[in-house]
Each structure stands twice: as structure tokens, then as C-alpha cells.
Amino acid sequence: MIHTPHPHTPQQRAPSGARAVVVDAPGRHRIVSGPRPEPGPEEVRVAVHAAGICGSDHELYEGTRPRSHVRYPVTPGHEWSGTVDAVGEGVDARLVGRRVVAEGFRACLRCVRCREGATTLCLRGYDETGFTQPGAFADVLVLPARLLHPLPDGADLTAAALLEPAAVAAAAVLAAGVRPGDRVAVVGAGTLGVLAVQLLAAFSPGELLAVDPRRTRGELALDAGASRARTPDEVARERGAFDAVLETAGAPGTAGDACRLARPGGCVVLAGALGDGAEGLDPLRLVLGQLTVRSVFGAPSAAWSYAVRAFTEGQLAPRALVTQEYPLDRFGEALERVRDDPAAGKVLLRP
Known part of the structure; x- marks a missing residue:
């Protein structure tokens, strides 16, 4: 019988340390622990509330994702929500405590495609949180502050974990x-x-x-x-x-x-x-x-803004799609559930 944790009782984590799922190679993963990473200049650190598992995460694990679109070893997790708990140099300190989601594509913002607004077609090449950069199957995530989309105070962070597919x-x-x-x-x-x-x-x-x-x-x-x-x-x-x-x-x-x-x-x-x-x-x-x-492959900034606004205004209500939640250390079981259960809806990992 699969145990589904109560959504309001996430597992405790040590404030001084952080865990993460690391996929070393197709079919091989481990849970690592270490010091909480510090954000660098123009970066933030986010305490992850929840992270969704989708078919592309399964492809990453099985090794069927195109090699140009994954870089092992990697911490997966591109669908997530959380709260900013630290900021680096050059970032507004008022972001600390804000509930947020963030874009995954690490576009250069300087090439012709980016200047057109097509950030998912950045000519620098593919680079995305959870595939080529560390993702959110972890206690914390460090990423560029420019990717953040702040949410209103009191926003449902479990529902907000689905804002990446919504974008x-x-x-x-x-x-x-x-x-x-x-x-x-x-x-x-x-x-x-x-x-x-x-x-x-x-x-x-x-x-x-x-x-x-x-x-x-x-x-x-x-x-x-x-x-x-x-x-x-x-x-x-x-x-x-x-x-x-x-x-x-x-x-x-x-x-x-x-x-x-x-x-x-x-x-x-x-x-x-x-x-x-x-x-x-x-x-x-x-x-x-x-x-x-x-x-469509991924979501440019305009689509993210549209999805976040629709969520904020109540036109987008993804909470009903969440069917199971697993603690971080049961990543393998959660991945199997997504792969083997046709009736499974959105499965979340909860640090």
C-alpha cells in the first residue's frame, strides 16, 4: 500500500543541511546530503515546497531523453514551487519570504531569438533547470533571480507546483x-x-x-x-x-x-x-x-506571465490534478507510480 503524506505535514529537514536526488546515469540515482548552497550574485535560494514528476523526468531517468537535452549527473525537477529563503549580492532582500515559481529555460536574453521574446529558442543552446542545471527534487534550489515569478501572499504552493505545465x-x-x-x-x-x-x-x-x-x-x-x-x-x-x-x-x-x-x-x-x-x-x-x-516546447516568458496571472486571478485552478504526494527519499517509488499507473494524476515530491 502506498503511503501518501498529508499535504500539511512535510518531512522535517535540518536548517543547516540539504538533501537532493541525483541521477548519476540512466537508471541510477541516490539521495545526497550536504551544506545548504549559498546563492551567488544575482541569484536566490528557494526552499522547495513541492515538485511535480512528469513524463520528461521519466525519460531522463530511463535515458531516452535526447542527449543534447540532459546532462548527467543531474538533480531533476522542473515543475516546482517554493519560498525564497536567501538572496545573493545584487538581489532585493525583500524577496526573502516570498512565495515563488520560476522559468526553467536559462536563456541568454541577448541573441536575436531572445530579443524577439522567443526565449525557448535561445541561440546559445538548450539549458534548463532539472535537465542541464540542478532542479527541484531537493530541499533547496539556487537559480538566477531574473527567472522568478513572485506569487501573492497566501498562494496555494501545492497548486502552484503545476504552474510550469500551465505555462x-x-x-x-x-x-x-x-x-x-x-x-x-x-x-x-x-x-x-x-x-x-x-x-x-x-x-x-x-x-x-x-x-x-x-x-x-x-x-x-x-x-x-x-x-x-x-x-x-x-x-x-x-x-x-x-x-x-x-x-x-x-x-x-x-x-x-x-x-x-x-x-x-x-x-x-x-x-x-x-x-x-x-x-x-x-x-x-x-x-x-x-x-x-x-x-510548443517549453514556455517563453510571456506564457509564464499569462499562466501566473491566470492562477492569481482564479482562472486557473490546478490543485484538483494532484493525486499523490511522496517524501523526497521515496523518489524511486514515486517515479514508478508515474510510469506504471495509468490512473495516476500529478504526482508531487515534498521535501
């Missing part, structure tokens, strides 16, 4: 350019899909369909604001019916499914993390249908 969902919604009255479909009702549904519902679409083979996930999407929830088989006859389609599942055939749902001249946004074996798009369908296809 990715926000990037997809912004890319889709949805207008009030549009017919919109979301393919996939996992964490990313349900968060996208919540954001899309605020645009007052004419229809908001969630597509997922799991009935329980469809019910979550309905609670999030979808007007209908259907399985892929049930929408087979609805081809060419939607102004905008967001693909969030990353399953082998879902990119093609999304394109088939889009109307002629419609927009398709691919946001799911497609792995090996993903089926290609049909170029004839794209050309004859004059579809606009966009893709």
Missing part, C-alpha cells in the same frame, strides 16, 4: 490564437490538456471538446470547463470541424488525429512531448487543407 499550456493557447465563439478541441486530457482546457474556457469558445481514451480524464476535463468529452473513436466522424486543435498527449498517433479534427484553414498546435514511434503528419492533408501548424 506550457498557456504557450499553446497563445499560439492557437483562439477567439470567442471558436470551436476548439484539445487532444489529450492529461495534466497539460486539462490545464489548457481551463485556460481556453476563459475565451468563451463556441465549443470546447476534450478527446481522451480514458473516461476519468474526460470527466476532469468537463470539470475544467470542456463542453464535451469524447474518446478518439467517438470523434472519428468529426473530421474537419474545429477552428483550433491543441494536441497535448504526445502519443504516437495524436498529432495526425489533431490535424484531422481541424477545419480547412484551421490551426493545429502540437504541445505534447512526442517520443520515438510518433507517426508523421500527412503533407497532402496540410497543403490541401491549408492548415497552420505550430509547435
Whole structure:
């Protein structure tokens, strides 16, 4: 039987020390302890409240993530929330005690792409918290202060741990350019899909369909604001019916499914993390249908600001997606739960 700690009773940690999960190589991890790291100039140290586990963390552990997008040994954890407990030189001391989340991409802010606002396309190359830089599967995290997004006093930090996937969902919604009255479909009702549904519902679409083979996930999407929830088989006859389609599942055939749902001249946004074996798009369908296809990998600063604002204003409520919480030293068990339990929602590690 899996023990789920009470959300308000995190394990005690020694103020003078800090633990972290370290993945030395695919399939090998350990829990290390040492002094609490000190923030350098323009950096902050954050006491981690909670950190979410997602499919890309599993890829990191199994060694299936592209080698250019991981650097071993590494402490994973790119979905997190916490409280600033120390600041380095050049950082406003008033940040201490603030509840925060932060962007993961370490963009240079100087190249052409960054100056356009496309910080996830930084020409310096890929560099992200939890993959190439130490992440939040730890008691504390040190990172550049410029990446922070402060939250209001009293913000629900357990819910806020899902603001990273919410920012990715926000990037997809912004890319889709949805207008009030549009017919919109979301393919996939996992964490990313349900968060996208919540954001899309605020645009007052004419229809908001969630597509997922799991009935329980469809019910979550309905609670999030979808007007209908259907399985892929049930929408087979609805081809060419939607102004905008967001693909969030990353399953082998879902990119093609999304394109088939889009109307002629419609927009398709691919946001799911497609792995090996993903089926290609049909170029004839794209050309004859004059579809606009966009893709999303991570979230630029504008999408983060949008997601944090929606969370602050109550338009984004991710707490219901959290289904299990594990202490840090049970990282391996938590990772297995994400991998082996199709019914698992968002699993959090709690230092």
C-alpha cells in the first residue's frame, strides 16, 4: 500500500543541511546530503515546497531523453514551487519570504531569438533547470533571480507546483490564437490538456471538446470547463470541424488525429512531448487543407506571465490534478507510480 503524506505535514529537514536526488546515469540515482548552497550574485535560494514528476523526468531517468537535452549527473525537477529563503549580492532582500515559481529555460536574453521574446529558442543552446542545471527534487534550489515569478501572499504552493505545465499550456493557447465563439478541441486530457482546457474556457469558445481514451480524464476535463468529452473513436466522424486543435498527449498517433479534427484553414498546435514511434503528419492533408501548424516546447516568458496571472486571478485552478504526494527519499517509488499507473494524476515530491 502506498503511503501518501498529508499535504500539511512535510518531512522535517535540518536548517543547516540539504538533501537532493541525483541521477548519476540512466537508471541510477541516490539521495545526497550536504551544506545548504549559498546563492551567488544575482541569484536566490528557494526552499522547495513541492515538485511535480512528469513524463520528461521519466525519460531522463530511463535515458531516452535526447542527449543534447540532459546532462548527467543531474538533480531533476522542473515543475516546482517554493519560498525564497536567501538572496545573493545584487538581489532585493525583500524577496526573502516570498512565495515563488520560476522559468526553467536559462536563456541568454541577448541573441536575436531572445530579443524577439522567443526565449525557448535561445541561440546559445538548450539549458534548463532539472535537465542541464540542478532542479527541484531537493530541499533547496539556487537559480538566477531574473527567472522568478513572485506569487501573492497566501498562494496555494501545492497548486502552484503545476504552474510550469500551465505555462506550457498557456504557450499553446497563445499560439492557437483562439477567439470567442471558436470551436476548439484539445487532444489529450492529461495534466497539460486539462490545464489548457481551463485556460481556453476563459475565451468563451463556441465549443470546447476534450478527446481522451480514458473516461476519468474526460470527466476532469468537463470539470475544467470542456463542453464535451469524447474518446478518439467517438470523434472519428468529426473530421474537419474545429477552428483550433491543441494536441497535448504526445502519443504516437495524436498529432495526425489533431490535424484531422481541424477545419480547412484551421490551426493545429502540437504541445505534447512526442517520443520515438510518433507517426508523421500527412503533407497532402496540410497543403490541401491549408492548415497552420505550430509547435510548443517549453514556455517563453510571456506564457509564464499569462499562466501566473491566470492562477492569481482564479482562472486557473490546478490543485484538483494532484493525486499523490511522496517524501523526497521515496523518489524511486514515486517515479514508478508515474510510469506504471495509468490512473495516476500529478504526482508531487515534498521535501
